[in-house]
Amino acid sequence: MTTLTQEPYEESAGRPVGYATHDVTNQPPPLAPYDASADTALLEGVRREGAAWAEEELRRLGLRAGSAQAQEWGDLANRHEPVLRTHDRYGNRIDEVEYHPSWHHLMRVAVGEGLAGSAWADDRPGAHVARTAGGLVWGHTEAGHGCPTSMTYAAVPALRAEPELAKVYEPLLTSREYEPGLRPPTGKRGLLAGMGMTEKQGGSDVRTNTTAATPTAESGVYTLRGHKWFTSAPMCDVFLVLAQAPGGLSCFLVPRVLPDGTRNTFRVQRLKDKLGNRSNASSEPEFDGTVAWLVGPEGQGVKTIIEMVNCTRLDCVMASATLMRKTLVEAGHHVRHRSAFGARLVDQPLMRNVLADLALESEAATTLTLRLAGAADRAVRGDAGEAAFRRIATAVGKYWVTKRGPAFTAEALECLGGNGYVEESGMPRHYREAPLLSIWEGSGNVNALDVLRALGRSPETAHALFGELALARGADARLDAAVARLESGLAEASETGARRLVELMALTLQGSLLVRHAPPAVADAFCASRLGGDWGHAFGTLPAGADLGGILERALPPRA
Numbered sequence: 127m128t129t130l131t132q133e134p135y136e137e138s139a140g141r142p143v144g145y146a147t148h149d150v151t152n153q154p155p156p157l158a159p160y161d162a163s164a165d166t167a168l169l170e171g172v173r174r175e176g177a178a179w180a181e182e183e184l185r186r187l188g189l190r191a192g193s194a195q196a197q198e199w200g201d202l203a204n205r206h207e208p209v210l211r212t213h214d215r216y217g218n219r220i221d222e223v224e225y226h227p228s229w230h231h232l233m234r235v236a237v238g239e240g241l242a243g244s245a246w247a248d249d250r251p252g253a254h255v256a257r258t259a260g261g262l263v264w265g266h267t268e269a270g271h272g273c274p275t276s277m278t279y280a281a282v283p284a285l286r287a288e289p290e291l292a293k294v295y296e297p298l299l300t301s302r303e304y305e306p307g308l309r310p311p312t313g314k315r316g317l318l319a320g321m322g323m324t325e326k327q328g329g330s331d332v333r334t335n336t337t338a339a340t341p342t343a344e345s346g347v348y349t350l351r352g353h354k355w356f357t358s359a360p361m362c363d364v365f366l367v368l369a370q371a372p373g374g375l376s377c378f379l380v381p382r383v384l385p386d387g388t389r390n391t392f393r394v395q396r397l398k399d400k401l402g403n404r405s406n407a408s409s410e411p412e413f414d415g416t417v418a419w420l421v422g423p424e425g426q427g428v429k430t431i432i433e434m435v436n437c438t439r440l441d442c443v444m445a446s447a448t449l450m451r452k453t454l455v456e457a458g459h460h461v462r463h464r465s466a467f468g469a470r471l472v473d474q475p476l477m478r479n480v481l482a483d484l485a486l487e488s489e490a491a492t493t494l495t496l497r498l499a500g501a502a503d504r505a506v507r508g509d510a511g512e513a514a515f516r517r518i519a520t521a522v523g524k525y526w527v528t529k530r531g532p533a534f535t536a537e538a539l540e541c542l543g544g545n546g547y548v549e550e551s552g553m554p555r556h557y558r559e560a561p562l563l564s565i566w567e568g569s570g571n572v573n574a575l576d577v578l579r580a581l582g583r584s585p586e587t588a589h590a591l592f593g594e595l596a597l598a599r600g601a602d603a604r605l606d607a608a609v610a611r612l613e614s615g616l617a618e619a620s621e622t623g624a625r626r627l628v629e630l631m632a633l634t635l636q637g638s639l640l641v642r643h644a645p646p647a648v649a650d651a652f653c654a655s656r657l658g659g660d661w662g663h664a665f666g667t668l669p670a671g672a673d674l675g676g677i678l679e680r681a682l683p684p685r686a
Contacts, residue, residue: 153545154463157456158197162266163188164683165451167489167644168496172259174643175500177252184259187239191266196235200268200405202228204555208407210397221394222308223361223407230306232271236264237304237316242278247300251503258444258499262492265448266455269559270405272445274318274359280437281319281366283506284377287422287430288346291379295364310383311363320362321434322354322380322411329355330572332368332375332428337413339369339376339420346420348378350413353395360394360409366421366431367413373424377431380418391416402558435567436516439524440498442563446531447491449563453538453556454488457481458682460542471541472678480537480666482674485681486652487534487665489644490636491527497639498523515590518580519635522591525573525625526632528564535560537665574624577631581619588616591631598638604653605641608634633657647676 163169163185172181190196206226214220236242241264245257257279265272282299286292294312301316311317328334337352350369357365365380384390391414398408422430458481461471471477498520505513539546539553546553564570580587595609612634615627633656640649651672658669668674 152465154460156194157459158192158194159189160192160455160459160683161185161188162191162452162455163263165262165492166680167492168259168262168451170643171493171496172255175252175255175496176503177255177259179250179252180256180259183239184256184263187260188263190235191264196232196267199228199231201552201555202226203232203268203270203405207404208397210394210407210409212394219393220389221360221392221411223394223397223409225306225361225405225407229271229405230304232267233274233306234304236271236275237318238302239264240302241272242275242302242318243282243296243299244302245279245300246282246296251507252500254503254506255496255499258440258495261441261444262448262451262495265445266452268405268555269445269449269562270403272441273403273406274320274362276438276441277321277359277362277434278317278319279441280434281321281364283437284366284431284434285319285379285421287377288379288420291419291421295379306361308361308363308383308389310385310387311381312385314363317363318359318361320357320359320365321431322357322365322367323431324356325353326355330568335368335370335375337367337369339371339378339418341372348418348420350378350380350416350418353410353412355410356398356408357411358406358408360392360407360411366434367418368427368431369413369418371420371424375427376424377421377427378418379421380413380416384417401561402555403562404555404558436520437502439520439567439573440495440502442567443491443498443520443523443527444495446528446560446563447488447495449531449556449560450484450488450491450534450538453535453553454481454484454681455683456551456553456556457484457538457541458678460545462682462685476666477541478674478678479668479672480541482651482672482677482681483655483665483668484534484538485677486648486655486668487530489648489681490640490652491530493639493643494519494523494527494632494636510586511590511593514584514586515594517584518577518587518591518631519594521573521576521580522628522631522635524567525564525570525577525628529570531560531563532557533665570625574628575621577628578619578621578624581616591635595634595638598641601641602637602649602653604658605634605637608637608657645676645680647673648680651677 209224211222241260245253298317303316305314305316323332325335339348339350341348367378367380393412395410464471501512501516505516535557545551612630637653637657640652654669
C-alpha cells in the first residue's frame, strides 16, 4: 500500500506553491446587510410627489429590507413552497394552504408597514405615494408576498361600491395587523383580500365567465357555482369574485369563513406549478353553493372592479421597477468587487456602459412609478385632471415597464457571469419572477388595447397626457421630436400598431420626467438612447459621449 503524504507549502512570489485548491479569491463579499432605500431617484420622487413626511420610515424600512435576516426570509419562502391540504386527518374538507414561517415574517412586516390597505385610512396627502415607495423598498426581499398585499390594497375602493359591506370590512382591510388563519372575518384584527376573475375558457375576457350567481331569499345574498382558473393567495379572508347573475356579470364578496363560523364552500382543486412567484400560492377554487354578497349593481361587475384593476396594475409597474432596482444593486455590487483581465469589472468601459444603461432604465421605471402613484393619490382626493392622466398613464406604464423587466433582469444576471446562473446568487429567482408582471392584470396586448379604449372613450386622457408632456417642451429637441411623432401616431391609431404607439407613449413620458427632474447626465443619455437616432437594441449600447460616470455615481449605493 502506498502512503500519501502532503508536501509542505513553499513560498513563491508571496504565495504558497502548494496552495489549497479551495481557497476563495476574487469573489465579492455578501451584499447584505445593505440599505434598500439608498436610491436617489426613489427618494427624490417621494419628496416630489408629496410624501416627504414618510422618508424617515422609508429609510428605516430600507435597512430592514436589506438585512441578512430579511434577505434570508425571501430565500426560504421560495425554497419551501406552499403546500395544499385539502382534508384534515379525519377526512373533513379544509382547503388550507400551509406556508413556511418566513412567508409569515415577510407578510407581518409588509402589513405592519402599511403596504396593504392602510393608505385608504390615511388622510395625509401622499399616503398612496408613501405606500408605493414602501413597496419599492420592501420588495427587495421577495416578490411573491406582494400579491396578497396588493390585492388587499386594491379591494378597498371596489368594496366601496357597497357602502354597508364597506362599513364592516374596510376598517379590517386597512388595518396594520397581520392575523393569518381562517376564522370569522369580523372576529379578526386585520383582513387580507384576494380576487377571482379569470376562468379557463376566457382569461382576460371575463365577460365569457360561466360561474353562476343565484339570488337567495335574503336581499343581496347569492350562491355561486363555478370554477376559477387563477386565484392567488387562497388563504386570504375575503375575495372579490366576478360571476354571472340574472342581470349580467356582477361583482361579489366571498368570505372563506361565514359569520357563524362555518367554512364557506371554497374547494381548492390544486395549486399552480408556476415558472416563478413560487412563494405565493396560486389556486383553482371551485364554488358550489358558495355564499356571496353582491357588490355594486347586477350587471356592473367590470365597472365595479375596474378600480381594483387600476390599483393592481400600478403595483405591477411598482414590482417591475423594484426587480430592476434589486438586480441592478446586485450587479453593481458584483462588478465593484470582481476583477478580470487586470482590472475591476466596474472600471472596464464595456461593463460601465452596460451598467449605466441598466441604471437609466431603472431610474426611468422608478420615476414613472412614483409619478403614477402621485396621480393615484391626487385622483382619489378628487383631482379630475390627475384621474384622467392616471387612467391612460397607468396602462401605458403597465405595458412598457413590465415588458422591459425580463430583458433587464437577464442583462443584470449576465453581469455576474456564471455566478448569476446559480440559484444561490438569487438572480435566477428574480429572472423567473420578471415575466409574470407583464402577464398579471392583463398581458401586453390587453393593456395596449386598453390604451386605445381610453383614447377613444375618454378624450380627456389624451389631453392629460399631452399636458404632462408639455411641461418639458423645449428642454430637449429629441423629446420634442418624439412628442411630435406621438401626435401624428394618435391620428393613425389602430389595433395593429397599438404596441408601437404605446411604447412611444411610455418612452416620451419617461423622457419628459427625466428631462424635468433628473440630472443632465441621466436625461441626455436617456433621450439619446431611447428617443434619438443613436441607439442600439441591447443594453450597453449608450452612445459615445454619454456621462457613464455621472449616471453610475447617482445610481449605485455608496460603497461599503
